[in-house]
Amino acid sequence: MIDIISVKQEFPILNTNVRDEKLCYLDNGASAQKPRVVIDAITKAYELEYSNVHRGLHYLSNLATEKFEAVRGKVKEFLSARSSDEIIFTSGATEGLNLIAYSWAENNLVKGDKVILSLAEHHSNIVPWHLLRERIGIELKWIEPRADGSLLAEDIIDAMDDETKVIAITHMSNVLGSIVDVKKICEEALSKGIISVIDGSQAIVHLPVNVQDIGCDFYVFTGHKLYGPSGSGALYARRERFEEMKPFMGGGSMINHVGTQSVSYNIPPYKFEAGTPAIVSIIGLGAAIDFVEMIGRKHIYEYENKLVEYTKARFLDLDFLALQGTSETKGGIFSFTIFENKLHPHDIATIVDQKGVAVRAGHHCAQPLLDHLGLSATCRASLAMYNTENDIDRLIDALKFCMKLVS
Numbered sequence: 001m002i003d004i005i006s007v008k009q010e011f012p013i014l015n016t017n018v019r020d021e022k023l024c025y026l027d028n029g030a031s032a033q034k035p036r037v038v039i040d041a042i043t044k045a046y047e048l049e050y051s052n053v054h055r056g057l058h059y060l061s062n063l064a065t066e067k068f069e070a071v072r073g074k075v076k077e078f079l080s081a082r083s084s085d086e087i088i089f090t091s092g093a094t095e096g097l098n099l100i101a102y103s104w105a106e107n108n109l110v111k112g113d114k115v116i117l118s119l120a121e122h123h124s125n126i127v128p129w130h131l132l133r134e135r136i137g138i139e140l141k142w143i144e145p146r147a148d149g150s151l152l153a154e155d156i157i158d159a160m161d162d163e164t165k166v167i168a169i170t171h172m173s174n175v176l177g178s179i180v181d182v183k184k185i186c187e188e189a190l191s192k193g194i195i196s197v198i199d200g201s202q203a204i205v206h207l208p209v210n211v212q213d214i215g216c217d218f219y220v221f222t223g224h225k226l227y228g229p230s231g232s233g234a235l236y237a238r239r240e241r242f243e244e245m246k247p248f249m250g251g252g253s254m255i256n257h258v259g260t261q262s263v264s265y266n267i268p269p270y271k272f273e274a275g276t277p278a279i280v281s282i283i284g285l286g287a288a289i290d291f292v293e294m295i296g297r298k299h300i301y302e303y304e305n306k307l308v309e310y311t312k313a314r315f316l317d318l319d320f321l322a323l324q325g326t327s328e329t330k331g332g333i334f335s336f337t338i339f340e341n342k343l344h345p346h347d348i349a350t351i352v353d354q355k356g357v358a359v360r361a362g363h364h365c366a367q368p369l370l371d372h373l374g375l376s377a378t379c380r381a382s383l384a385m386y387n388t389e390n391d392i393d394r395l396i397d398a399l400k401f402c403m404k405l406v407s
């Protein structure tokens with residue numbers, strides 16, 4: 001069980017005031033706040049342990065390398081991968097998805113091959129495939145969510161055909177909150193020789209993730225949503241895929257030998273990590289993973305599930321609100337509008353901010369989904385382990401205040 005008072009105390013920013021109100025932070029789907037241990041790990045790395053990693057023979061370089069490479073093992077355990085060699089460090093999910101598109105897909109797909117996507121994908125899992133469509137002529141096949149916002153594995157499986165080569169799907173929608181049965185999808189994809197790419201940017205924060213159990217070929221996540229620093233993230237790549245991948249970027253670290261007429265590459269995962277990495281950000285990611293494991297992912301999952309149910313009930317009790325996504329598999333993301341567009345989502349976000357409540361407004365980098373819903377923007381409240389029922393009550397009170405302004 002989570003001691004929520006103790007958890008909140010680990011996040012210094014939650015003790016600050018915004019516009020004379022205690023901060024109520026409900027924009028975690030965009031980026032989560034950082035616990036003290038992450039802040040301290042970053043400070044220590046810069047103050048006492050900093051040097052460039054790999055190949056250095058002096059004390060600080062060896063220390064930084066040890067700290068940096070230890071995170072690869074932490075990510076491996078966090079994802080239940082077979083080996084730390086299957087973990088590629090990235091700047092976030094966006095780089096991870098682009099790396100897959102350039103390093104694997106561009107070298108293995110041809111004109112007419114199909115990539116299945118859902119309309120609920122983040123732009124980071126759409127645009128790289130559009131770029132491939134423009135370059136080599138692949139086809140994109142789109143799966144719509146059901147009326148309640150759910151993305152059913154059966155709908156994705158039914159769309160598979162002989163031309164399908166890749167399925168790129170979110171594990172949890174950043175707009176609808178829908179959790180997808182990616183294991184069922186990946187099992188079917190594997191049986192048909194289809195490559196599976198899972199965007200875990202939202203799911204990794206709220207759900208236990210076991211990539212071996214899921215059976216995916218690729219799984220990406222970003223560190224800044226997982227209570228870690230921006231500029232950190234990781235890509236899991238099934239070892240069998242490495243021989244099919246060419247380097248995405250060239251530079252230091254990813255080479256074995258460089259001559260005037262030839263070049264040979266380092267072994268994976270280093271083959272895909274060109275240049276000086278975000279050393280301190282990755283060390284901070286390791287501290288964030290340690291923190292989440294200390295709290296306990298099972299405890300976080302159970303606590304957040306109760307908070308999701310409470311939030312859902314409070315939202316559905318408001319007769320002036322339209323909630324986007326009400327599926328039974330819904331996680332802690334709540335996108336909404338006010339009926340009859342009496343207030344634009346941007347106005348709603350601005351007004352509730354006056355009450356110290358932070359939510360996000362816009363298309364949430366999911367324009368195909370919002371087009372499908374007939375909307376240009378929504379407000380979005382997204383939960384984290386440090387949120388409470390009181391935070392939800394404050395949001396509801398702020399929304400009621402919004403309605404008073406237009407009544």
